[in-house]
Amino acid sequence: MPSDDASTLLPPHRVLDLTTVVGHLCGKILAEMGADVIKIEPTGGDTARDIGPFIDDIPSRNRSLQWFAFNASKRGVTLNLETADGRDIFRRLVEGADFVVESFKPGYLDSLGLGFGALRAIKPDLILTSITPFGQTGPYRGYEATDLVLMAMGGFMAENGYPDSPPIRMSVDQAYHHGGFYGAAASLTAHLDRVRTGQGQHVDISIQEALTLMFDPPIQNWIMTGAEGTNRVGPQMWRGKVLMRLVWPCKDGYATWRLFTGQPVGRRTHKIIDWAEEDGQHTGLKGTKWEEIDMMSVTQEMLDEWDLVFGEFFLRHTKEQLVEGALARRMMIYPVNTVADALNHRHFAAREFFIDVDHPELGRTFRYPGPYWKSPGAPWRSKGRAPLIGEHNVDVYGDEMGMTRQEMASLKAAGVI
Amino acid sequence: MKRLLDGLKVLDFTWAIAGPFVTKFLADHGAIVIKVENAERLDMIRTFQPFKDGKFGINRGGVWAAMNSGKRSLGLDMRRPEGVDIARRLAAWCDVLVENFAPGTVAKWGMSYDELKEINDDIIMVSTSSMGQTGPFAHYHGLGFHLQGFAGFNQVTGFPDREPFGSIPYTDFVGGPFALAALMGALDRRRRTGQGQFIDLSQVEASLHLLSTVLLDSSVNGREAQRDGNRSRSSAPHGAYRCLGDDRWCVIAVTTDAQWRAFGGVLGDPPWTQAPELQTLLGRLERVEELDRRVEEWTLRHAPHDVMERMQAAGVPAGVVEDGKDLAEDPQHEARHFYQHFDHPEIGSALTRRSPVLYSDADSSVTGGAPTLGQDTEYVLTQVLGMSDDEWIALLEAGVVGS
Numbered sequence: 108m109p110s111d112d113a114s115t116l117l118p119p120h121r122v123l124d125l126t127t128v129v130g131h132l133c134g135k136i137l138a139e140m141g142a143d144v145i146k147i148e149p150t151g152g153d154t155a156r157d158i159g160p161f162i163d164d165i166p167s168r169n170r171s172l173q174w175f176a177f178n179a180s181k182r183g184v185t186l187n188l189e190t191a192d193g194r195d196i197f198r199r200l201v202e203g204a205d206f207v208v209e210s211f212k213p214g215y216l217d218s219l220g221l222g223f224g225a226l227r228a229i230k231p232d233l234i235l236t237s238i239t240p241f242g243q244t245g246p247y248r249g250y251e252a253t254d255l256v257l258m259a260m261g262g263f264m265a266e267n268g269y270p271d272s273p274p275i276r277m278s279v280d281q282a283y284h285h286g287g288f289y290g291a292a293a294s295l296t297a298h299l300d301r302v303r304t305g306q307g308q309h310v311d312i313s314i315q316e317a318l319t320l321m322f323d324p325p326i327q328n329w330i331m332t333g334a335e336g337t338n339r340v341g342p343q344m345w346r347g348k349v350l351m352r353l354v355w356p357c358k359d360g361y362a363t364w365r366l367f368t369g370q371p372v373g374r375r376t377h378k379i380i381d382w383a384e385e386d387g388q389h390t391g392l393k394g395t396k397w398e399e400i401d402m403m404s405v406t407q408e409m410l411d412e413w414d415l416v417f418g419e420f421f422l423r424h425t426k427e428q429l430v431e432g433a434l435a436r437r438m439m440i441y442p443v444n445t446v447a448d449a450l451n452h453r454h455f456a457a458r459e460f461f462i463d464v465d466h467p468e469l470g471r472t473f474r475y476p477g478p479y480w481k482s483p484g485a486p487w488r489s490k491g492r493a494p495l496i497g498e499h500n501v502d503v504y505g506d507e508m509g510m511t512r513q514e515m516a517s518l519k520a521a522g523v524i
Numbered sequence: 525m526k527r528l529l530d531g532l533k534v535l536d537f538t539w540a541i542a543g544p545f546v547t548k549f550l551a552d553h554g555a556i557v558i559k560v561e562n563a564e565r566l567d568m569i570r571t572f573q574p575f576k577d578g579k580f581g582i583n584r585g586g587v588w589a590a591m592n593s594g595k596r597s598l599g600l601d602m603r604r605p606e607g608v609d610i611a612r613r614l615a616a617w618c619d620v621l622v623e624n625f626a627p628g629t630v631a632k633w634g635m636s637y638d639e640l641k642e643i644n645d646d647i648i649m650v651s652t653s654s655m656g657q658t659g660p661f662a663h664y665h666g667l668g669f670h671l672q673g674f675a676g677f678n679q680v681t682g683f684p685d686r687e688p689f690g691s692i693p694y695t696d697f698v699g700g701p702f703a704l705a706a707l708m709g710a711l712d713r714r715r716r717t718g719q720g721q722f723i724d725l726s727q728v729e730a731s732l733h734l735l736s737t738v739l740l741d742s743s744v745n746g747r748e749a750q751r752d753g754n755r756s757r758s759s760a761p762h763g764a765y766r767c768l769g770d771d772r773w774c775v776i777a778v779t780t781d782a783q784w785r786a787f788g789g790v791l792g793d794p795p796w797t798q799a800p801e802l803q804t805l806l807g808r809l810e811r812v813e814e815l816d817r818r819v820e821e822w823t824l825r826h827a828p829h830d831v832m833e834r835m836q837a838a839g840v841p842a843g844v845v846e847d848g849k850d851l852a853e854d855p856q857h858e859a860r861h862f863y864q865h866f867d868h869p870e871i872g873s874a875l876t877r878r879s880p881v882l883y884s885d886a887d888s889s890v891t892g893g894a895p896t897l898g899q900d901t902e903y904v905l906t907q908v909l910g911m912s913d914d915e916w917i918a919l920l921e922a923g924v925v926g927s
Contacts, residue, residue, distance in 0.1 A: 109800050114719040118707030131734075136702070140709040159757070160741040172744065172759075223884065242882065245859035250836050253674075255754060255762060256843035259775040260854075264764060265847040266691050267681065273764040274773055274845045278680045278752045284734050288701040293881040295708030296553055300528040301887065302715060308528075315854075316862055316880035320545070321697045322570070325848030327586030330875050331574040335849040336771045341682075342689035344669075351765035353669050354678065361688055363673045434664060441670035443688055446742045446749045449676045449732060454661040460729050474743035476736055477731035480706045481656070484722055485600035485713055 115141030116485050119204040120298075121149055122179060123197075125188075128155040128209030129314070131177035132287025133294070137206070138180035139487050145503060147197070149188075150522055152496040153178075156366050162469070168496060169468070175493045177287075179464065179475065183494025184503045185524050188219055192523045199508065201229050206294055210238045210286070213248045223309040232307040236294045238286040242313030252314075257282035262325065263316025268339030285317035347403040349410050354443060357422035361443035362421055366413070368405070373398030378438050383420045387490035390416045403432040422443065450474065464492050500524055525887040527554025535618040536560065536595060539567040541668075541693055542652050542727050543624030544591050544699030550558060550620070551594035552879045552888050558618075558904055560611060561596045561897055562602065563927055572896070576871045583870040583896040593866065593876035594891040598905075599898025599927040606924045608633050613909055616643045620707065622650045624667065627657045637722035646720040646914030648710045652703045654695065656726030660727075668693020675728045676735050682751040699727025736861065760808040761787075761815045764845055765823040765832055773845035774828040776819060776835060784808065786838040791822055894919075898927030 112118055117137065122144040124134035138144040145154070158173035159166065168174075177511035187193040201207065203478070207226060209216060216222050217248075223235050237243055242250035250256075255276055258264050263282075264274035290312045297308040328334040341355035355362050367375045375398040380442075383390050392413065421429070426442035441446065455461055462477035468471075477485035504510045504524065518524045528731035536547040544567075551557040562569060569591060575584040598614075601607040611824060615621055615635060623630055624758055630636060630651070637649045654671050655661045672678060672695050676898035678688040703725045710721040732739065738749035756762040759779045767774050778784050780805060788797030796818055799808040809816060823831050828844040852875070857863060860882065868874040878890050905916040905925065918926045 110630055113713065113719060116706065116713050116721075118712075118716060136705050140706070160737065160745060160747065162601035162744055164745060172740040173737050174742055241856055242860055244882075245856045247856040250837060250843075251841040253759070253777040253779060253841045255756070255764075255775050255777045256841045259764065259773075259845045260843040262846050262848075262851050263692075264773075264775070265850075266846045267689075269686065271681070273754065273766065275675060275682065275754050277757075277766070279735060279738050279749060281734055285698075285701075288698070288705060289880050291699055291838040292549065292708055293879075293883075295705060296528045296619040296714065297883065297886070299708065299711055299715070300526075302712075304526075306885055308886060311882040311884075313799070313856075313860065313862075313880050313882075315856060316860070316877075319854075319857065319862070320877065320880060321694075322848070322851060323587045324574075326852050327590060327848070327854050327875070328574050329848035331576060331586045332578065333802045334574075335847050337773070337845065337847055338691070338877055340691070342687045344691070354673070354689050356687065361673070361678070363670045364679075364687075365667075365669070384610070404898070437665075439665055439666055439670060441664075441674050443678045444676050445679050446735065446738050447677050449674075449735075450739060450742055454655060454659045455729070457659040458729070460726075460732075473740060476729070476739055479702065479733060480723050480725040481658075482706065482710065482723045484719075485710075485721065523853055 112141075114485055115488060116482065117141035119143040121145070122206040122208060123200055123204045124207040125207065125211070127153065127210050128158065128173070128236065129240070129283045129348065130208060130287060130290060131155065131252065132284045133208050133236065133238060133290035134181055135177055135179060136288060136291035136489060137294070141488070143434055144181040145181045145200075145499070146178055146494060147186050148183060148496065150185045150524065152185070154498075170291045178493035180490035182222045182499040182502065183497065184500050185497040186497045187523050188221065190521065190523050192518060192521060193313070194219060194221060197280065198229055199231065204230060204233065206236065208236045208238065208290065208294065211241055213237070213243045225305060230307070232301055232305055234294055234297045234301065234308050234310060236290050236310040236312065238290040238312045238314070240314050242316065243311045247315075254280040254282045257314055257318060261315050262322035263318060265337040266322065266325065268337065269341040272339065274339060276338055281401060282314055282318060286312050286314035289317050297364055302513070310485060336374055347405060349405055351410065352414060355418065356419040357429060358423065359446070360426050362426060362440055363443060364421075364440045366417070368397050368400040368402050370398050373400060375438065378436050379420065382432060383416070386423065388420060392416055401454070462489055466492055468495060497524065525885070526885045527888070528883070529553035529555040532556070532619045532620065535621045536653035536858070537621065537623035537625065537630065540569060541591070541622065541696035542700045542703070544569070544620055545697065546622050546650065546652070546704050547595060548591060548593070549701070549704055549879045554891070557595040558614060558900070558908070559592065559597050559895070560600050560602070561597050562600060563897060564601070565899065569660050581870060586850055586871070586875070589868060589871055589874040589894040590876045592894040593874075595895060596896035596904065597865065597898055599901050599925055601924055602633055604924050606922070608635070610905070610925070611635065612643060614904070615640045615647065617908060618644070618647065620648045620711070621651070622652075622655065627651070627662050641720060644720070646714055646718060648707065648714060648721045648723070650703055650707050650723045650725065652699055652725040652727060654727050654728060657724040668696055671695045671728055672731070675731045677731070678819040680735075680738065680749050680751050683753045684750050688751055691700075695727045698731040699725060702730035705745045738831060747808050755812065755825065757809070758805070759813045760805065761819050763816055763819070765816070765820045767823045767828040768826055769828070772828045774823060774831040775845060776831070777841040778808070779841060781805065783840050787835070787840050790834050790838045864890045866890070868893045875914050896927070898925075900927050901927070
């Protein structure tokens, strides 16, 4: 149980992590705060290991970047919960655990005799955190979900798309992680109460609910004005009666900027006109009094005409030139970074955000996102890359639980570990 | 039923989204949250549409009411030395201070973590800003759409031959809950060690963790992630399909061969779904555009909820593209009491929602409506700080406190 170690936010709380890809992030967050997270995989490995991309594009269960990305800093064992021996070993692990995190379909652990009631009987103050698409209750609890389904049912897709395209999701899976970070926060919230009262909890996270939190505006628009339907406007936003552009093609990619008019923000717009003129662009807009223009009275024709000028300005500059100029002039122009841009950005370098993690099995190091918070004296800390299949079986089953090599060999032969 | 954070005292110097998301979760768990506000420097969310009856008012916004329910509002002018003095007294009282101003703002008030530690040695202070408190871009001012582009989300949203984009301030929504987890860790550490903690959380950096797979694909394989609409390299069909009705859509994701056969069954096994070359993933991926057309020919004849229910009954992942009305009326949300209405002096019945978690042995429902600006000024000054009536009324008359 808790040590007095002040050098990490969490002491080495024991977390048994049964999650699928739906819940991987939760345990990683806890591990990098200091918890001792043991990822328990089925024999043969977590199915997320089949998800690409793969290291060097070689599909293999020990080369999945999806796996490595969200299971770093955990230890890993294999255990077949569908065998009696496997369940017995799991129950023994629960005796010494502070948290169990899982993301199976609601009812699955119960069907194994490992539901909350059963686990609580073993460890009365256990915190069991279930991270599932729709939660443990309600008519959709058994629904099949993927990232696409959740981005639709959580409200994201209705707010994203081009006017002439279907609603779209992000092309990189996002939905499950919203369950992961709320799972970490809620598990620790329950823990803070447990240390005062001795009471455990079953923590029931709904990913659909977590996503819905981002969509107060369309919900309130329906409630207060009766407006319904999707909002597919591409790289633009509604302002008054017109669609205003937010993303601009530039010399080597894209940048973000928006027009401001009216009081008091309209004065910002002079800066971009002055800059364009200094660069020799004849804008024809030098005398325009942006602070006197009410956006509500702007027509699409007026905006389109201005956009020709702004559009030319952006096309004459690279992302780096735009950023340098914006910093010097205190303007809000940002680059649309590619993934490689972000990896190499000097701001993240100055904060030592990206870290190199050893992959000793390959004799290489790879660059991962690292400390996203700084807490003096108790920093975010990587505990190394995600485990290979069964990498810590001997540590956990042998050294910690005292199984003999012979017992472990028998369990291996029986398909338990 | 009890609440997990009963008794936790929170001083809330947040505005916009990322910070208020942290304090809303704390309020839903029973913490007393005192939000410091001022009419001259309004929380921008108070000016967000829609408003009750379409009439602008800083207490009439629906989005503000949803995001700030259960908090108390202290009207305080931080430009006045007396205002700063009151804030410092509250900082001495609280367990946790959360702020998400531009870096340097609280230091200007003499309320940096090091200064507050002098008056409250185990205070936990969470500063969450878009880029973090340090680094060359720490003071680079940006809005939500700038920041998600900077983090890389825009680059992977859209179609490969069209502009990248993103329409919600995504990094705010991600940074908030990551900050919450770190805050809970800091509270656990304080319990063990008696020590306070300063946490500097960068919303953009937290959000970058949600792009970990493509960051690794770039650093390991040198591959640049691209936006690809709704397509998947491991599923087909996989998209949003137009349904019966005006602007109605349902997504369908066929992730296995068995689901493909079940999908065909829902359609009545028409000949095209039986084609041998479509029985394999690679075969379906090869003809994905034709598949999308065929699927939509069928969905166009059915309402979106009908498509979803029939597909789900057959075990095929599918879901309605829920707009505001669908979310507000979602039967799953209703069954889990996700929304609550509260009487509000200017809105009437205001709709709000709880945090996305239920507990077996604790209450996480919303504790109350959103405050009008300065609504709890008297309560905070007299009950929390123990001022006499004369004292706080003098401050009110001097314009230091109030709305």
